Amino acid sequence: MFFQQSALLVLGIHTTIEQPEQAWGKVMQFHLEGFKTGDPMVLDPSESARTCPQADSLPEQVDVLIVGCGPAGLTLAAQLAAFPDISTRIIEQKDGPLQLGQADGVACRTMEMFEAFGFSERLMKEAYWVNEVTFWKPDGAQPDNIVRSGRVQDTEDGLSEFPHVILNQARVHDFYLEAMRNSPNRLVPDYSRSLLDVEVDRSRADYPVTVRVGRIDAQHQGQEEVVRARYVVGCDGARSVVRKSIGRQLRGDSANQAWGVMDILAVTDFPDIRLKAAIHSASDGNVLIIPREGGYLVRLYVEMDKLSDNERVASKNITVDHLIAAAQRVFHPYTLDVKEVAWWSVYEIGQRICDHYDDVADDARASPGVLDSQPRVFIAGDACHTHSPKAGQGMNFSMQDTFNLGWKLASVLRGQAKPELLHSYSQERQTVAQELIDFDRKWAKMFSDRPTEGGGEGGVDPKEFEHYFVKQGRFTAGTETHYQPSLICGDRRHQHLAEGFTIGKRFHSAPVVRLADARPMQLGHIARADGRWRMYAFAGAGDSAGTHSAVRALCEFLSDSPDSPLKRLTQQGQDIDSVFDLRAIFQPSHRDLSLEALPALLLPRKGRYGLTDYEKVFCANLKNGQDIFDLRSVDRTQGCLVIVRPDQYVAQVLPLEAHQALADFFAGFMLPQH
Secondary structure (H helix, E strand, C coil): CCCCCEEEEECCEEEEECCCCCCCCCCCCCCCCCCCCCCCCCCCCCHHHHHCCCCCCCCCEEEEEEECCCHHHHHHHHHHCCCCCCCEEEECCCCCCCCCCCCCEECHHHHHHHHHHCCHHHHHHHCEEECEEEEEEECCCCCCCEEEEEEEECCCCCCCCCCEEECCHHHHHHHHHHHHHCCCCCCCCECCEEEEEEEECCCCCCCCEEEEEEECCHHHCCCEEEEEEEEEEECCCCCCHHHHHCCCCCEEEEEEEEEEEEEEEEEECCCCCCCEEEEECCCCCEEEEEECCCCCCEEEEEEEEECCCCCCHHHHCCCHHHHHHHHHHHHCCCCEEEEEEEEEEEEEEEEEECCCCECCCHHHCCCCCCHHHCCCEEECHHHCEECCCCCCCHHHHHHHHHHHHHHHHHHHHCCCECHHHHHHHHHHHHHHHHHHHHHHHHHHHHHHCEECCCCCCCEECHHHHHHHHHHCHHHHCCCCCCCCCECCECCCCCHHHECCCCCCCECCCCEEEECCCCCEEEHHHHCCCCCCEEEEEECCCCCCCCCCCHHHHHHHHHHHCCCCHHHHHCCCCCCCCCCEEEEEEECCCHHHCCHHHCCHHHCCEECCCCEECCCCEEEECCCCCCCHHHHCCECCCCCEEEEECCCCEEEEEECCCCHHHHHHHHHCCECCCC
8 A cells, every 4th residue: 555755854854644554655864974954865075076077078987888778788887976986977969858768667676666756755756656457359249449447556455565667768867867966976968979989909908998989069069078987888789889889789589570559649538548458350450559648648559550571561551640540540439639648669579689688709708707707898778689568578677687687887996896796787688688688578568469258369368458457567567576596695595584585586565664663564664776785684583682682693694704794894984874775674663672772783883973873773563563574474483584685686595693694695696995
């Protein structure tokens, strides 16, 4: 269940009004380095941002150069902009920010990611919420007419605390751009830049990638800039110059089917115009309805003509009038009077994917520790996978690509992790993208097939189509991504201790109560897009952090042992939680747990004043029957430690006493800092 939340920020204090059954929302800490007025989302500028603000020209050297200001590029830029010690630039061929988007569906999993960037609430306020989906088929008595055949909930209860929403892609870009401007590095895109070529010199250990960029704005037309980078990431779309520069190809096929899409303002007597609806007509094709934000705008995906082999959609000369007429035929007997078309386009269905997402040669991939085999150029989003838009996965999947890559680049650039970590990007994302391609191929075919009761050759049973939609709900919500065992994803030996936190899947948040201030909240909302690992210590029965407590023993190991990841992998002088953010969750009510009896590591002293962080400890929320231990099947007797990656995926589940296994896990890919 969702609710409206009102928040007042006065002198750095949040006052919230919320329904008691569930609490969620922006979780922020500030004033650590001293009291400051103003917007806490505007972070202090880095030293380089203060002394050398971003110039109009590109620098000669940069840690990461991102090509393309689409959703994948901006996700990466916003993440890297948070690190003052990493220099990042992002170039874009267009002359300014996107004004009107094409991919506007935002999945539940993506909303969880947006919470880590701090703008999920703003997006929900503007967006259309997809709550239910209806299905329409030909009327058995009058096949020329359509009739509603089914109505289902869009996402299952409890799948995520966030909804599936629709919002203009340009607004998503706006939120990212604001986060970049407010970051320590004050990053803004460099527009009107055309990528000319990318070359990698593997004999160079430092800045091995040389990039030539052409300026295409009127004031600098014809000028070239040359940038040397440690890493380059191509987020430059299906015709990616970066992809071509590293010799990768999109491979796949086309369904030979033309579709049109248009955002319209219309008057209609169709009753489900404000619901997501899939319409199969008897002989006039099919339509997918996606209501848009604002209460009036609606997007229609309209099936057009079949294409012959090697025929391109551009040769059909389809106009917006053709789209409107086709939609009107499908809607029969209902009327559709289109008053205005805000945007329209035509496309052909196809599914294509690259076999790898980086520049490592195939014969060098078997030796990941060798310098020559280290990836230096990456591709993401449409540059490495394309599919039909009707499942709403294009923008969402692209952003998850670079959310996966960003923290890995940051860890390597900051000397925290071995360069071999970067191989996991292509391994993880290419595998799950192939699953998306396979799903999309079947989904697109079912949507384009003619409706036939009982199915049959060349047809689809409307009920089968509805059932397939429900069955694949978790996939389309983005919550079924499952990374396989690797350096950063452990085995399932101890999965039984927390069955609801599946290793390799995203950390599934649940309600808790913060001990220090009794605030009900979502545990997953403490995680920011800041590159830190999270360790969630779930206490066993009777464990209140006393003398013989497993949680206390874990804290003492992490604080004192020379094998502790906190001691070995955190630089001297940094806050103790700057790399690993430990949180504890206890079973008793917050009123029955003593704050002053907690281990010191759960009340860490931080910042230049040594202020105490009181927000590390939580208790089960006992108001609604099932608490987090029930909802996520955490072993109440033993408890466990859940290790979560910076991109919010569960990396490992361990017994609280498995101190050496914890140390060994991080030693496998991270570098000592002392």
